[in-house]
Amino acid sequence: MSAINPEQFRLLKLSAERLSEKDYNPYLKLRMLLTEQPLGYRSAFEPLFRSFFGMNRAHLGDSFLQAFFDHLFKLRKPINGQSYSRILSDLAKHKRKKGDAAIQFSFVSKFVAINDESQPIIDKHISDFFGISAPRKGGLQFRINGFIENLTLLKSIYGAWKSEPAVRSLLANIRRKKQDLSGFTDERILDLLVWQVGRRKLWKDSAQ
Numbered sequence: 001m002s003a004i005n006p007e008q009f010r011l012l013k014l015s016a017e018r019l020s021e022k023d024y025n026p027y028l029k030l031r032m033l034l035t036e037q038p039l040g041y042r043s044a045f046e047p048l049f050r051s052f053f054g055m056n057r058a059h060l061g062d063s064f065l066q067a068f069f070d071h072l073f074k075l076r077k078p079i080n081g082q083s084y085s086r087i088l089s090d091l092a093k094h095k096r097k098k099g100d101a102a103i104q105f106s107f108v109s110k111f112v113a114i115n116d117e118s119q120p121i122i123d124k125h126i127s128d129f130f131g132i133s134a135p136r137k138g139g140l141q142f143r144i145n146g147f148i149e150n151l152t153l154l155k156s157i158y159g160a161w162k163s164e165p166a167v168r169s170l171l172a173n174i175r176r177k178k179q180d181l182s183g184f185t186d187e188r189i190l191d192l193l194v195w196q197v198g199r200r201k202l203w204k205d206s207a208q
Contacts, residue, residue, distance in 0.1 A: 002160035008129075009166060014202050015193040016174050023196060026052040027114075028180060034072075034114055042073060053110050060104075064094035068104070072111040079116045081148045084108065088144050105134050105147045117185045120154040122147070125198020126191070130154070155187070162186040 004012075030049055033041040046069055050056050060068075071087050087108055095101050106123035113121045120126075127133040132154075134147035161167045171189055175182045181189060197203060 002157050004161050004164060004167060009170075011129075011197045011202055012167075012170060012190075012193045014205060015196040015200075016170060018200065018202070019174070019178065019193070019196060021178075021180070024178075024181065024192060027192075030114055042069070045069075049111070053107060055107060058104075058107075059097045061095055061097050064091060064096070064104075067091055067094055068107065068111070072115070075112065075115045077116055079112055079119060081151075084112065084148055084151070085141070085144050087112075088147070089140065092140055103134070103140070103143060103147075109151070113188070113191070117188045118155075120151055120158060120187060121191045121195065122150060122154065123195070125195050126154070128198055129194050130157070158187045158190050161190060 026048055030045060030052065033045040033048075046065075049069075050065075055065075068091060071090070075083070075087075088103055088105070091108065092101055092103050106121075109120070109122045113119045122132075122134075127150075130153075132150045134150060135143045137143075138146075162171065167190075171186055174189060175184075181192075184192075
């Protein structure tokens, strides 16, 4: 499963060809706010994060949002499975606006990834691309463990991909054409490309 297959590579190339500044400029802004002025710019960071990653459509309660961003601004490296487990377990205590609770794997992966760009993002688009997702049933810790296993799997896949000459060439070409991405890790660029495949439904484009 680690080696990139022809269809996956075709979609990555298509994603790279259609990548525009508006696809990643909000992320660049978030990255700058968090790394350069983490406390003073929290009021600017939070609404941009919520808008860019779709949190405003998730019907999350105020207590969840407060706890979520508190965790984000307190997070420090090294980040490991225990970091995810601790954060997800705490956030699972906070109910959504309609009164139920949900484990927000996707949003947690996104804020961890901004803090540590060696960590992959997992959301609907990336799960669909790879055919993986966190368990939907079972106890809290069981579901969290499944999510952490998927993160480990994704890191392994990206590690294998970036060792392949075709992928290395694609990454180099992106950095050459998109100077703003020159400081991004390989993992973050691959995340971005896979994410855009889902967001733009590029899989609907038939192979030429």
